[in-house]
Amino acid sequence: MGHLQSGKDPECRLFQKIAEQGHYAGKTRPTSTRQGTYATTASGELLASWNNNDPRFVARKLHAALAAWDRRKAQGQESFGTSALKAADLNRADRFYPEGGLVLRVNTRDLPRDRPVDKQWSNAWNQDFAWFTRDEARQFLPVSPRQGEEQTVPRPLVERLVRFHLLDNVRGQTSPFPADAVKEARLLVKVTAIKDDVALLRLEGTTRAVHRGKWPIRGFRDMNQPAAQERGLDLKLLGHARYDLKKERFVDFEVVAIGERWGGTQYNGRSRDLGAAPFGATLTLAGDSRASRVCPEHFWGYGWR
Numbered sequence: 001m002g003h004l005q006s007g008k009d010p011e012c013r014l015f016q017k018i019a020e021q022g023h024y025a026g027k028t029r030p031t032s033t034r035q036g037t038y039a040t041t042a043s044g045e046l047l048a049s050w051n052n053n054d055p056r057f058v059a060r061k062l063h064a065a066l067a068a069w070d071r072r073k074a075q076g077q078e079s080f081g082t083s084a085l086k087a088a089d090l091n092r093a094d095r096f097y098p099e100g101g102l103v104l105r106v107n108t109r110d111l112p113r114d115r116p117v118d119k120q121w122s123n124a125w126n127q128d129f130a131w132f133t134r135d136e137a138r139q140f141l142p143v144s145p146r147q148g149e150e151q152t153v154p155r156p157l158v159e160r161l162v163r164f165h166l167l168d169n170v171r172g173q174t175s176p177f178p179a180d181a182v183k184e185a186r187l188l189v190k191v192t193a194i195k196d197d198v199a200l201l202r203l204e205g206t207t208r209a210v211h212r213g214k215w216p217i218r219g220f221r222d223m224n225q226p227a228a229q230e231r232g233l234d235l236k237l238l239g240h241a242r243y244d245l246k247k248e249r250f251v252d253f254e255v256v257a258i259g260e261r262w263g264g265t266q267y268n269g270r271s272r273d274l275g276a277a278p279f280g281a282t283l284t285l286a287g288d289s290r291a292s293r294v295c296p297e298h299f300w301g302y303g304w305r
Contacts (some may be wrong), residue, residue, distance in 0.1 A: 003300070004035050009091045014044050022049030030220040039065035041072070077137055093295035096304050102137035102250050103293075104130040105286040111258070111278035118273055126169045128297050129286055130161060133172045137250060141243055142190055145199045151189045153205075158185040162207045164231055164298040166281055168261045171269030176298045181211040187237060195244045207239040217264040218271040231263025233279065250285060257281040 004015040019034040021027065027033075036051035039062070048065035052058065097103075109125035141153045162185045163177045187205035194200070210232040216222040217229060239255030261279035264270030286292040296302070 003093075004092070005032070007091060009089055010086075011090045011092070017044045017047065018046055019049075021046035021222065023051060030223060041128075045072075048052055050282060058205065059107075059157070093299045094130075094293060095295055096299070097295070098131050098133045098136075100134040100186040102123075102140070102253070103134040103286040104132075104165075104253060104283045105259040105292065106130050106281060106283055108170050108279070108281045110170055111280045113278055118275075121269065121273075123173055124170050126171075128165055128169070129292070129294055130165045130183055130283070131296055131299070131302070132157065132160075134248070139250065140241075140250075141199060141201070142191065145191045145194065145243075145245065147191055147193055149191045151191075153187040153189060158187045158205065158207065161185075161283075162209050162233075164296060164301055165283075166207060166209070166235060166257060168231070168268055168270065168279065169297075170279075172267045174268040176267045176301050177209045179231075180209075181208055181209045189241075194245075197244065198251065199243045199245055201241040201243060203241060204237070204241045207237065207257070208232070208234045211263075216266045217274070219267060223266065229263060231261075232266060233259065233261050235259035235279070235281070239283070253283065255283040257283070270278075 004012050004018070006012070015034075018040050021153050022032050022034070023036055036049055037058070038049045039047040041047065047068040048061045048302065050057065054056055057094075071229055075221040086275045106128045107125060110121070110126075139157060140153050142149045159182050160180070162182050163179065167174050167176065185207050187203060190204075191204045192200045192202050210230065212230045213228075214226040215229055216224075216226050235257040236259055237255055237257045239253075241250055241254065243249070243250050258278070258280045260276045262274065262276040264274055
């Protein structure tokens, strides 16, 4: 959303045209967000917009958008875009999708505890995707894999997980960890067997990130009064994977990360739940559907250009 709001390519300009007709048009305080859902014609004429996830409210807005569409058709108004957006002109992160690489689905959630805080969040979870190129994926294995051999995954690859994906986004949006917040990022891979040109792997590791500074933690309520904060995640990772040595790609990947989280950020809903509490994440092989090719939330922090 941030890129669409500030970018200069044709796709961004189209979104900006749409958003400035919608529910946050012209708004700059308390933030300049244009978050929400927009129903629009291909040429960018707004039919309806909202930022609400109540099913009945959404249904009413969809009916209103459809009625507006029907009125335009009855009046003979043009509903087509003036020109197609060319893929080459779009500055989309998905052009970096690592074909043949390792794409992981990352799910995060709180784990059960004896005395939960904010019970309405007890079933909350979130999802993201982590990307590794084909060459990076190969670095998860020894150069010449043989049973019993071990490989420590290069730290920069593990740091990518720690900084951008093993995050407390369970209840809402959160920022990545800065590089100097990463205190530990270790992932050891052991080849347990080679069967039919497939390497069977055991993965085990530990990660720890601690970030100290001044920032708000209560959304808009304290956004102008940042205070001293600390947030962090301390996790142990364990799992298994299978790598096809002939096809040079992972065919299975399942890792669980379990430990503690603490602290909060401006929009992650932790202002009443800052103490250390159990946290879990799963990293599994994503599919190849369009829904599984969504770029990582913090992709632009990867430094891929």
